[in-house]
Amino acid sequence: MDLNLKNKVTVITGPAKGMGRAVSLAFAREGATLVLAGRDTAAIEPVAAEARALGVQALVVACDMTDPVQADALAKETVEAFGRIDVLVNVAGGSGPIGKTGWETTADEFNDIVQLNMTGCFNTVRAVMPTMIGQRYGKVVNVGGTFGLKGRAGRLAYSASKWGLRGITKSFALEAGPHNINVNNVAPGMVDGPRFREKVCANLVEKHGITLDEAMTKHAQDYALRRVSTDEDIANACLFMASDVSRQMTGVDLPVDGGWAAL
Structure with a gap:
């Protein structure tokens, strides 16, 4: 099936490794034009080189998505380079403390992961919205997690951040829907x-x-x-949600976990 992603200008955060790399190369194989954004541009460049070898354009942009000014600059640079923003895939995120109870989790640990997993995604979605609204087209895919669908002992900070991301996703979906913009959440299990x-x-x-x-x-x-799950499983779900095959789906939580959160 042709997902019709060829030449779609696609911004991907956190593309340097793991899921982010797999997502980036999956979109490259579909012929998308890539804007790969993250803090460590040196780590992103090899992924960009792999994408270019597949015959697509790949621009690397330095961006700390927790900084709203840098998120706005990412959107501006993308439009200046390619004239539009068709897709945003927010892969960047962190795991937070593992194996700690809520009362053992420090305030700094909690705030750090909420800042990255929630505020970072809010900043980038907010930054691309004016362009997507103006062109009356856009696909936003936030990569959440199944611990944001079912709570998890020992992962309070991470779970809270991914629950919050679901709220951000659903509210943006309701607000952006009238402008022909889909906003969805892909929720990996263990990868x-x-x-x-x-x-x-x-x-x-x-x-x-x-x-x-x-x-x-x-x-x-x-x-x-x-x-x-594998990185490729998550990448395939992101492709689906970024394509017009899923045009009638918005505000959705899509678990990609082999059957855990929904069963």
Whole structure:
């Protein structure tokens, strides 16, 4: 199926590694024009080079999305370079403290992850809205998490930030809908990769005295499909939500977790 994303100007935050890299290259394979934004431009450049090798334009922009001035500058630079903004995919985010109860979580730990996962996404969505409204077209995909659909012990700060992101997504969807703009939330479950293995699974290893392989299997057993998601699974969901195939979906939480949050 042709998702009709060729030449669509697509801003992606957090593109340097993991899900962000997979999302960036998935859009590149669809022929989208990329604007890759993040704090560490040196880490983003190799992804941009991979995208260009696939035959698409890829602009790298330095942006700390928690700073509203930099988010506005990202939108301005994108329009100056390509004349429009068709898609925004907010992948940038963090995990916060793992294995801490709410009362063990410090105020700084809580505020830091809320600032990144909620305020950062608010800033970028807010920044692209005037352009999308003016052209009467836009797709916003926020990458949340299933702990924002069901609470999780030991992940209070992260869970709170992703619950808050859902509210931001739904309110923007209601406000932007009359302007032909879709705003949706893709909610990954556990996604295999360094952060999952070295932080999440490592916490289980320490807590239960099991091996890393046993910890990974324990997580997989929580899901109906008995497997942990991959970066590509998340990228495919983002492609779907950014395309006109999903034109009648907005304000939606789409779990990509092998069957956990919705079952």
